[in-house]
Amino acid sequence: xxxxxxxxxxxxxxxxxxxxxxxxxxxxxxxxxxxxxxxxxxxxxxxxxxxxxxxxxxxxxxxxxxxxxxxxxxxxxxxxxxxxxxxxxxxxxxxxxxxxxxxxxxxxxxxxxxxxxxxxxxxxxxxxxxxxxxxxxxxxxxxxxxxxxxxxxxxxxxxxxxxxxxxxxxxxxxxxxxxxxxxxxxxxxxxxxxxxxxxxxxxxxxxxxxxxxxxxxxxxxxxxxxxxxxxxxxxxxxxxxxxxxxxxxxxxxxxxxxxxxxxxxxxxxxxxxxxxxxxxxxxxxxxxxxxxxxxxxxxxxxxxxxxxxxxxxxxxx
Amino acid sequence: xxxxxxxxxxxxxxxxxxxxxxxxxxxxxxxxxxxxxxxxxxxxxxxxxxxxxxxxxxxxxxxxxxxxxxxxxxxxxxxxxxxxxxxxxxxxxxxxxxxxxxxxxxxxxxxxxxxxxxxxxxxxxxxxxxxxxxxxxxxxxxxxxxxxxxxxxxxxxxxxxxxxxxxxxxxxxxxxxxxxxxxxxxxxxxxxxxxxxxxxxxxxxxxxxxxxxxxxxxxxxxxxxxxxxxxxxxxxxxxxxxxxxxxxxxxxxxxxxxxxxxxxxxxxxxxxxxxxxxxxxxxxxxxxxxxxxxxxxxxxxxxxxxxxxxxxxxxxxxxxxxxxxxxxxxxxxxxxxxxxxxxxxxxxxxxxxxxxxxxxxxxxxxxxxxxxxxxxxxxxxxxxxxxxxxxxxxxxxxxxxxxxxxxxxxxxxxxxxxxxxxxxxxxxxxxxxxxxxxxxxxxxxxxxxxxxxxxxxxxxxxxxxxx
Numbered sequence: 172x173x174x175x176x177x178x179x180x181x182x183x184x185x186x187x188x189x190x191x192x193x194x195x196x197x198x199x200x201x202x203x204x205x206x207x208x209x210x211x212x213x214x215x216x217x218x219x220x221x222x223x224x225x226x227x228x229x230x231x232x233x234x235x236x237x238x239x240x241x242x243x244x245x246x247x248x249x250x251x252x253x254x255x256x257x258x259x260x261x262x263x264x265x266x267x268x269x270x271x272x273x274x275x276x277x278x279x280x281x282x283x284x285x286x287x288x289x290x291x292x293x294x295x296x297x298x299x300x301x302x303x304x305x306x307x308x309x310x311x312x313x314x315x316x317x318x319x320x321x322x323x324x325x326x327x328x329x330x331x332x333x334x335x336x337x338x339x340x341x342x343x344x345x346x347x348x349x350x351x352x353x354x355x356x357x358x359x360x361x362x363x364x365x366x367x368x369x370x371x372x373x374x375x376x377x378x379x380x381x382x383x384x385x386x387x388x389x390x391x392x393x394x395x396x397x398x399x400x401x402x403x404x405x406x407x408x409x410x411x412x413x414x415x416x417x418x419x420x421x422x423x424x425x426x427x428x429x430x431x432x433x434x435x436x437x438x439x440x441x442x443x444x445x446x447x448x449x450x451x452x453x454x455x456x457x458x459x460x461x462x463x464x465x466x467x468x469x470x471x472x473x474x475x476x477x478x479x480x481x482x483x484x485x486x487x488x
Numbered sequence: 489x490x491x492x493x494x495x496x497x498x499x500x501x502x503x504x505x506x507x508x509x510x511x512x513x514x515x516x517x518x519x520x521x522x523x524x525x526x527x528x529x530x531x532x533x534x535x536x537x538x539x540x541x542x543x544x545x546x547x548x549x550x551x552x553x554x555x556x557x558x559x560x561x562x563x564x565x566x567x568x569x570x571x572x573x574x575x576x577x578x579x580x581x582x583x584x585x586x587x588x589x590x591x592x593x594x595x596x597x598x599x600x601x602x603x604x605x606x607x608x609x610x611x612x613x614x615x616x617x618x619x620x621x622x623x624x625x626x627x628x629x630x631x632x633x634x635x636x637x638x639x640x641x642x643x644x645x646x647x648x649x650x651x652x653x654x655x656x657x658x659x660x661x662x663x664x665x666x667x668x669x670x671x672x673x674x675x676x677x678x679x680x681x682x683x684x685x686x687x688x689x690x691x692x693x694x695x696x697x698x699x700x701x702x703x704x705x706x707x708x709x710x711x712x713x714x715x716x717x718x719x720x721x722x723x724x725x726x727x728x729x730x731x732x733x734x735x736x737x738x739x740x741x742x743x744x745x746x747x748x749x750x751x752x753x754x755x756x757x758x759x760x761x762x763x764x765x766x767x768x769x770x771x772x773x774x775x776x777x778x779x780x781x782x783x784x785x786x787x788x789x790x791x792x793x794x795x796x797x798x799x800x801x802x803x804x805x806x807x808x809x810x811x812x813x814x815x816x817x818x819x820x821x822x823x824x825x826x827x828x829x830x831x832x833x834x835x836x837x838x839x840x841x842x843x844x845x846x847x848x849x850x851x852x853x854x855x856x857x858x859x860x861x862x863x864x865x866x867x868x869x870x871x872x873x874x875x876x877x878x879x880x881x882x883x884x885x886x887x888x889x890x891x892x893x894x895x896x897x898x899x900x901x902x903x904x905x906x907x908x909x910x911x912x913x914x915x916x917x918x919x920x921x922x923x924x925x926x927x928x929x930x931x932x933x934x935x936x937x938x939x940x941x942x943x944x945x946x947x948x949x950x951x952x953x954x955x
Binding site: 239324343344347348435436438449453455 | 590591594595598613616617619711774775776777778779916917920921924925928929931932934951954
């Protein structure tokens with residue numbers, strides 16, 4: 172009774188009041204439409220190359236399929252295999268071990284390098300140092316993998332240097348040794364990602380108000396106190412980005428491992444990305460490969476979301 | 489009063505409801521639809537083997553679609569020679585590494601434009617999925633029954649995809665490889681090796697002698713994806729199987745996926761144990777687990793290593809680039825004068841089930857095996873046996889060359905009935921998932937010989953029983 176139909180109410184309103192509102196609505200609608208037109212190409216590409224493959228992978232994971240013959244409904248069978256097969260679980264474990272090298276080392280060394288570059292290495296030398304550190308980012312991963320596999324071989328630079336400095340007893344085939352292959356792959360990943368982290372952290376440091384440092388110095392703070400009390404808290408968002416990018420790189424590693432060890436020796440460097448590829452294209456178990464890929468995707472999200480939350484929370488404080 | 493707001497609420501589905509709807513839609517999609525390529529492939533499979541088996545390429549211009557393996561220029565040269573003799577036939581050849589072909593084969597063969605002639609890795613999955621042309625019709629048309637049956641056995645597979653070794657013919661070899669031991673003549677002379685060892689004990693002694701003289705006894709590749717220690721292992725398996733059973737048939741039966749075959753036998757265990765003693769004695773390059781095939785060849789050609797365990801596809805290269813510097817012998821038997829075994833595999837090519845020019849492709853395969861010019865080219869460039877009817881002589885090669893030695897070895901293996909397929913080719917992924925990690929673990933001392941065979945048999949069973 173009290174609430175009249177909205178159409179009736181709008182008719183009762185004076186024209187002077189409704190005209191501008193209609194124009195505003197039209198304008199907003201037009202702007203929205205224009206926005207969609209601009210977004211559409213990117214959205215179409217994202218849907219075709221990201222969302223649709225994810226849906227397809229999710230769908231395939233419920234089938235037993237060799238990629239050609241009729242597929243058979245498998246229900247959750249492939250997921251059960253992923254979580255019960257010791258070899259596949261070990262492969263997932265390797266990915267988490269790589270996080271130490273792909274994420275921990277570049278972020279820590281990146282912080283040290285960025286601090287050194289900001290405080291001590293300035294001018295032309297600083298520019299050269301930044302370029303050298305960032306260079307691995309522009310080298311194709313395949314080329315990096317090949318170059319490092321040469322350097323880590325028994326006739327490579329690493330063993331030669333060890334020989335020169337009197338550590339010949341440590342010489343070995345780093346990528347062919349069961350105990351050193353995974354860390355050696357990790358070192359390659361750390362080398363690739365160090366430059367990215369350093370540049371991101373340097374950019375973050377440049378935004379820190381220099382008055383904070385001056386105030387700290389007046390209060391008698393040394394370089395370490397400055398680092399832990401000012402630099403580190405102020406870089407929380409940048410560190411969050413670094414950790415996110417490098418954790419994803421660790422969990423989804425493929426190129427470097429494929430080129431340098433192909434998962435060997437034995438299965439010591441087998442990682443989920445490579446296992447997915449082998450299951451799909453060598454074993455022709457597309458369903459199991461898709462299930463492992465879905466599990467990997469969920470793991471990436473589970474690992475990355477807390478990091479993102481932590482970084483954002485820091486920004487809000 | 490309450491009606492309005494409640495209606496509004498009903499019009500706007502809650503987040504939960506929207507998700508439920510999406511989940512329902514997704515589940516329905518998952519249940520009702522199967523992966524898309526499936527039905528098309530099934531339809532294609534129905535056309536399998538329906539081609540007419542004409543024995544030539546006809547007179548109209550034909551462009552054969554080829555998918556060859558990189559690193560084998562002799563196949564390309566054979567194609568060009570064929571065009572010279574049959575000008576109406578031209579080629580459109582795509583080349584890829586063997587590993588790429590292995591991965592791509594099902595997709596390429598099930599695609600809209602499959603190759604007429606394709607280098608093929610393994611057969612069972614492709615046959616099961618109806619992707620290959622059944623060549624039995626051509627077998628009769630061209631009289632391939634005159635070819636040695638053992639040459640074609642590995643390309644016969646039951647229509648269900650297993651077992652192999654019998655059933656319809658799905659491919660042919662461009663040539664037939666022989667494996668054995670290559671040696672560096674200069675290093676052999678240094679340790680007083682004047683002739684090839686005739687027993688395994690003699691080979692053991694040579695290895696020990698080389699080690700004592702500070703010469704690397706064996707340079708071998710064994711990096712991930714390329715378990716090269718499988719070569720000496722299978723030679724040793726042949727020796728111990730011949731000694732205990734008189735033949736290599738149990739190894740071949742395992743390779744051919746015959747029912748209930750187990751690689752974990754006492755003879756094979758002795759073979760792995762023998763290999764293990766070589767590893768522990770330090771006869772191999774210490775970095776074998778990180779050495780690729782090309783690195784091994786580079787080192788051997790540079791004079792590193794007395795022996796490599798390899799196949800005759802290197803014969804042409806060694807003869808042309810390092811004439812007189814290298815020799816070849818078959819892996820010696822356990823006892824003097826005993827039968828010998830070796831991996832002898834065809835350079836396998838097949839025809840797509842829906843190939844446009846299947847007749848011409850089959851005619852080419854027959855031509856390669858029977859045409860004198862093609863056989864000569866095959867031997868001179870490929871260094872391998874051209875196959876074909878035994879009544880056709882193998883084109884002459886310069887005596888004393890590596891090629892001559894490998895061809896002679898082929899005759900010994902034929903006489904001893906010691907030809908084996910590759911244990912690494914028993915199933916599509918037994919190399920990557922079974923043998924390579926197993927021998928790498930053995931090399932590193934992480935697995936015992938018993939564990940190696942159990943691991944491989946387990947991988948073999950898992951793959952064969954996969955739905």
